[in-house]
Amino acid sequence: MKVATFTIAGERRVGVVDPDARIVTPFSLSAEQASRGIVALIERNGTGTPRTLSPIPLDAVTLEAPIPLPARNIFCVGKNYFEHAHEFALSGFDSSASGGAVPKHPIIFSKVPESVVPTGADVVIDPQVSVAIDYEAELAVIIGKGGRGIARENALDHVWGYTIVNDVTARDLQGRYSQWLIGKSQDTFCPMGPWAVTRDEFDLERASVRCFVNGEMRQNAKVSMLIFDIPTIIATISQGITLKPGDIIATGTPVGVGIGFDPPKYLRSGDFMRVEIDGIGALENRVSERTA
Incomplete structure (x- = not known):
């Protein structure tokens, strides 16, 4: 459904x-x-x-957005596709690169709830704050049954469904600070939608994530290529943190983000982003520039 x-x-x-x-x-x-x-x-x-x-x-x-204002920060996983882990480690903006390109354990950060906007809304960039804005197409998990210390083998029982998130990121802010929250949580930097699909109707093995910018395909990978799969992510976060119904987990982005190009392909005012995930739909947002 x-x-x-x-x-x-x-x-x-x-x-x-x-x-x-x-x-x-x-x-x-x-x-x-x-x-x-x-x-x-x-x-x-x-x-x-x-x-x-x-x-x-x-x-x-x-x-x-399916959940217009989440009750808590959106949990996010960094560097969770092998090729993206390498492209990000080489970018010069990766504060975790000293530990190796591919993480040994899931890298968890968050985005504030107020960064969420729906499909069709503008992603607004402020050139006085950042000049290196990037896109990140991601599958997001929506928790249905809460829990703490969830075992990996039971983790999918706690999933209500899935949606699409574009983890828009200010790369210069991400590189400036040891923590990623500021660069990830700018206003409008979490497009989500267009709707959600229940767990029973989504195929984790066959679904692919794709991102287009102005009609050019930039990202294309199967969800099954995640370094840390969804049960592992849920088990990791719930070790000491009680997950609650309605919590959202963005699972990571594939290779092909703007920072991976030479020169980088940062977002500019007027750019049009389309993120597709098989079995869900398409999340579309245009980029605009703050004028005041």
Whole structure:
């Protein structure tokens, strides 16, 4: 099931998407429930989905991020594809490079919730803050059942579903500070969407992640090529940290980011980014420049 958070006539709603028929069928949720996006469904704890209302044309709604304002920082995994680990280690911006190009354990950082924007929204760059903005196409995991000390073999039981994240990054800020949060958490630097897909409908072995900038394919890799797979990531984070329903984990980006080119292909105002993941859809965002 594909589930979207959207607004229509000033109201936020949550519904089942049929991309082929170009319709979304809202669930019967209160305004307070729908305000949290798909978390309203996740927290039902397997008690079933609410009844549905009449379908609405997709063109008549405005899509929001599946979880418009996550309750906590988005967990992210760095250097989690072999080729990307090498391209980043050679970039000069990798503060972890002294430990080797390929990490021995998952590198975990975070992005603040307020960096989240939906498909169709602009990624706004501020040239007074950074002049080295990059894209990173990623599969994101949405936790359905919380837990602490989750065993790797049981980890996928804790997954509600998946969505797409573009982990937009200010490379110069990432290189300047030992921690990555500032360079990763700039306003609008976490496009998410266009909707989420439940775990039962997503094929981790066959799905590929692709990124296009102005129609040029920059990234293309299978999710199965992750250095640390999703069960390992969940087990690692939950060692001492209690994961909660609605938590989001961005799993890492493949080779082909802007910093990997010579010269680097940084984002500029007017650029158009499209991130595709098989079985989910496409996340599209244009880059604009802050004017004030």
